Amino acid sequence: MMLLVPGDPLRPTRPDEHFAPEARAAREAGYAVAVVDHDELARGKDAVRAVASVPRDGTAIYRGWMLEAHRYARFVDALAARGVTLRTTAEQYRQAHEFPGWYPTLATVTPQSAWTVGAARTDFDKARLALGDGPAVIRDYVKSMKHYWSEAAFVPSVEDGDAAWRVASRFQQLRDDDFVGGFVLREFEQFTTAEVRTWWVHGRCALVGPHPDTPHDQPPDGIDLDWLAPLIDALRLPFVTADLTLRADGEWRVIEVGDGQVSDRPASIDPATLIAAAFDELQ
Incomplete structure (x- = not known):
């Protein structure tokens, strides 16, 4: 059993400072700790190189920075080639x-939501109309921009299509290359x-x-x-x-x-x- 954490960008053989306390706690609890090159994983260029310092064979848990689901899948495959099994599969990670992945199961205990596949205005309007009326919050499949509340998160009324689209467009602009999946509109609750x-x-x-x-x-x-x-x-x-x-x-x-x-x-x-x-x- 081992813990995998991102390596420090300046000292690649050491855990990233943010995850160093968890790496230390794992070692003190008797678990092996290995570092991976998160930047390499995030770029998606060479997952095999990113995990080259991970010992062969065993079961592992990752504690690190977010990865896009398809990058995580490559991470899983690169570890599997070394005989290492991540407890969370690629399909489970995406879910x-x-x-x-999770909304349908928890729909009764979370704000009503609708989403698009992609970022087309026509699909956005379909999701907006499916939500009904009233205020809403916009995000994508993995993240909101709540710190830009009035310009890129909060929609006072989903019935105002042009105003809602302005918020969605600003959200996508701020997310830029990190925009994932499509727009999610969630009913605003206090x-x-x-x-x-x-x-x-x-x-x-x-x-x-x-x-x-x-x-x-x-x-x-x-x-x-x-x-x-x-x-x-x-x-x-x-x-x-x-x-x-x-x-x-x-x-x-x-x-x-x-x-x-x-x-x-x-x-x-x-x-x-x-x-x-x-x-x-x-x-």
Whole structure:
């Protein structure tokens, strides 16, 4: 069993500074740690070279920066050629990482949504009309631009097609080459709390903590996740996160699901705690 982390761009044999605490915690827990060349993986030029320093044979968990789903698939294949199996397959990664993969299973506990395949205006208008009326939030399959809220995220009314398209176009411009899949329009809901990040291993909640954007806003004590557990279990995914927040009417809602390998760890969560949770079912 081993942990794979990105190498430091300036010192390639050492873990990237952002993931060094988790690498150290893994070593202290008795797991092997190896570095991969994330830049090489992200460029998609030579996945074999990117994993050249990974020891042969074994089972691995990745903790690192996001990869596009097709780049992750090459990562899986390059490791397989070395006899190394990533716990999360390429298909499972795409399902967790991209919005259309997880939304149908969690549709009852997350804002109503519609999406396009590609970025054509005609497809955008079909998705917009399918959503109905009222305000909405725009994102793509993997990310929003919430820090550009008024210009590239929030649509006051999906009935105003030209105004909605201006927001979508600005979103795509800001995402540029990182734009993934298509536009996702999500019904706007009023939330009242900071997000809570929950971590799940094979459908079981292994860790509850704050969201990385608000690392010191601790979740309420004794948060009840019985309503969510069957839905996460139904995804049949090995390692995912689900970000939650309270709606104005007091109901918990799922904001985002992500692959646990590339979901950021809040600074206030002990890296050893996360490593223990991630490796738990491999014991």
